[in-house]
Amino acid sequence: MEVILKEDVNKLGHAGDVVKVADGYGRNYLLPQRLAIEATASNKAVIDQMKASALRKSAGDKDGAAALGAELETAELTFERKVGAGDHLFGSVTSSDIAAELAKQGFKVDRRKIALDEPLKQLGEFHVPIKLHREVTAHLKVTVKSDDPNYIPGSQKQELEEAPISGTYDMGQHHYTELE
Template structure:
């Protein structure tokens, strides 16, 4: 049975592909889950329009993220932490601490977007990369100062 995919299906195809599948797979899984439809002219046009709408939304989102990245590039946050007289922290500064400091500055950043190689364990200034999306990255200055 030939079907037109409305969503990406692993091991089968991407949105807009017309693929040949077993009729039971189409009737029992693809069609009830709204993953595919019959490939007629109206459905082809509708799926193409959905694909164009998704691409437009993705492009707008990417532009928004690039704007956020340009604002982040000039950002600097200060984190206070307890340290000994040599400047070694009694704990460490990790992704969640940096994300919380960025949220306090007005950025909507989650800890999973902070690309810290290892937790910070000393007092100093660090350049920390923030990955907003595939190919959209900015570096933030993080100052770790004694509390």
């Protein structure tokens, strides 16, 4: 089945694109959600007119997206989560979490524009792509850390356990010297 996309659909195409999709996907998802219309000759003519006006509007949107992208490039988000063995999180950091935190900082970004392939489930720093416009993608720095201030990450904990303890200790009548 051929459809004309009315909006950008992730991993399928942009608004105005004519794409071929499975019948069930088109009938059961794209058409009812009003993300696409059937690709008939009359619909194609209407879409061509809409594309022309959209191109004029898109130039202004691109400038706004570029400005927002520059601000997002300098922004940093930090999430604190409970951590289990192997530095794995209990729960995760999702695109919805990132969008909510951005909203708290005054940025209006739709969660669907945050291009996380899968939620963040480990500690560390991540550069999360945000698709603001067809041609503008910003990278946001997201840090995930433990909510326990005394938490030692697994790699550092292992180094501490393997580090030799050296020194001389005087314990009453006994005098001990440990090897390095």
